[in-house]
Amino acid sequence: MLNIGVLGSGNGSNFQAIVDAAKRGEFEGRVCCAVSDVADAYILERASKAGIPGRHIDCGPSKSKAEGVGAEKIVEYMRGCDVDFVVLAGFMRIVKDPLLSEFSGRMINIHPSLLPAFPGLASWKQALEYGVKVAGCTVHYVDAGMDTGPIVLQRCIPVIDDDTPESLHARIQKAEHVAYPEALNLISSGRVEVAGRKVRIVKD
Amino acid sequence: MLNIGVLGSGNGSNFQAIVDAAKRGEFEGRVCCAVSDVADAYILERASKAGIPGRHIDCGPSKSKAEGVGAEKIVEYMRGCDVDFVVLAGFMRIVKDPLLSEFSGRMINIHPSLLPAFPGLASWKQALEYGVKVAGCTVHYVDAGMDTGPIVLQRCIPVIDDDTPESLHARIQKAEHVAYPEALNLISSGRVEVAGRKVRIVKD
Numbered sequence A, B: 001m002l003n004i005g006v007l008g009s010g011n012g013s014n015f016q017a018i019v020d021a022a023k024r025g026e027f028e029g030r031v032c033c034a035v036s037d038v039a040d041a042y043i044l045e046r047a048s049k050a051g052i053p054g055r056h057i058d059c060g061p062s063k064s065k066a067e068g069v070g071a072e073k074i075v076e077y078m079r080g081c082d083v084d085f086v087v088l089a090g091f092m093r094i095v096k097d098p099l100l101s102e103f104s105g106r107m108i109n110i111h112p113s114l115l116p117a118f119p120g121l122a123s124w125k126q127a128l129e130y131g132v133k134v135a136g137c138t139v140h141y142v143d144a145g146m147d148t149g150p151i152v153l154q155r156c157i158p159v160i161d162d163d164t165p166e167s168l169h170a171r172i173q174k175a176e177h178v179a180y181p182e183a184l185n186l187i188s189s190g191r192v193e194v195a196g197r198k199v200r201i202v203k204d
Helices: A013-023 A042-050 A068-080 A123-130 A165-188 B013-023 B042-050 B068-080 B123-130 B165-188
Strands: A002-008 A029-036 A054-056 A085-088 A107-111 A134-141 A151-158 A192-195 A198-201 B002-008 B029-036 B054-056 B085-088 B107-111 B134-141 B151-158 B192-195 B198-201
Touching: A002 A013, A002 A165, A013 A029, A013 A042, A013 A165, A029 A042, A029 A068, A042 A054, A085 A165, A107 A165, A123 A134, A123 A165, A134 A165, A134 B151, A151 A165, A151 B134, B002 B013, B002 B165, B013 B029, B013 B042, B013 B165, B029 B042, B029 B068, B042 B054, B085 B165, B107 B165, B123 B134, B123 B165, B134 B165, B151 B165
Parallel strands: A002 A029, A002 A085, A029 A054, A085 A107, B002 B029, B002 B085, B029 B054, B085 B107
Antiparallel strands: A107 A134, A134 A151, A192 A198, B107 B134, B134 B151, B192 B198
16 A cells, blocks of 8 residues: 655646546555645645645755755655655656655656657657657656656557647646556556566566 | 659568558559668568569668768669659668758658657667667658658557567567558658658648
């Protein structure tokens, strides 16, 4: 039974998808808190509506990293909530120590592209500008890099000629809301083995 | 009706797939010649067996480029065969002028990855080493870069935990043998519009 802490900076649609999937029993776990580096992020309102503890934590002067004192505050809060697994849901900072080491091998992220293509910001825009015909999402363990950790699963979706950044982003998010609970199901049932960069899914 | 010239350096399995698809009427075109920079490449034997003119053309000292006199010889031979569209099928050199300019916008390649991921050599090995869960192939127009031209279509295939480089490569090739005739069907029926990096498929 995973005790999941979710970290997000924005709307929190993946937080919602995970909370809803947990309620439906799609994986063995529960969301025990939401933390945001952004005081008025909608993810905190979603947490409040779902009756899940939520907390804004100031992550310090760097807007692109969660490090030092800020990262330590997150660790302390998560420990207090008995979190044993961290899920990033639109968290816009690169995770540094002590947060990274505390949850090493116990923290995943979802990225809106078929990594290693289009890491970083607004992958859906990058994908449209490149002109790819297939897009998707990637659930991966978090390591010290940006969107570089071992991959748990990937899902493809088509790019359509008339796609705008918004329509493509919406289609990718729909795939994410299915993929993230799927990944949590694999992990919570003990079927995921990580060896170096390779993630094996042990059969039922 | 496309008059297709195929350029290859090796086994020529995509050449064969295209010849077979043309016979079955899967696109509006015919393969009128095969050219190889490798004297004993099996693609030339396949051409001979299919009754299609084949020619070894020495492409000069650089093993990674088709340029200068070598490229010119290919252009001359292709002109003599009335080629109006060039298909690269395992051609292991980067295409330079005058070959590139002669067939600008009329030359496509197939690459064994979901570009822009894993350009260059042995993409299937790169994919396995990275640990992706989805692989595939990309049909793209040829430009001056390596595997960088506008994308006509892409097809996904799953990576399986027990894949070896050989088993993954075989699964990708199977997808290629379907994707390449599909792309030629779109192009030969005039449904492909290229604008910058974006390729639109006009509806039937």
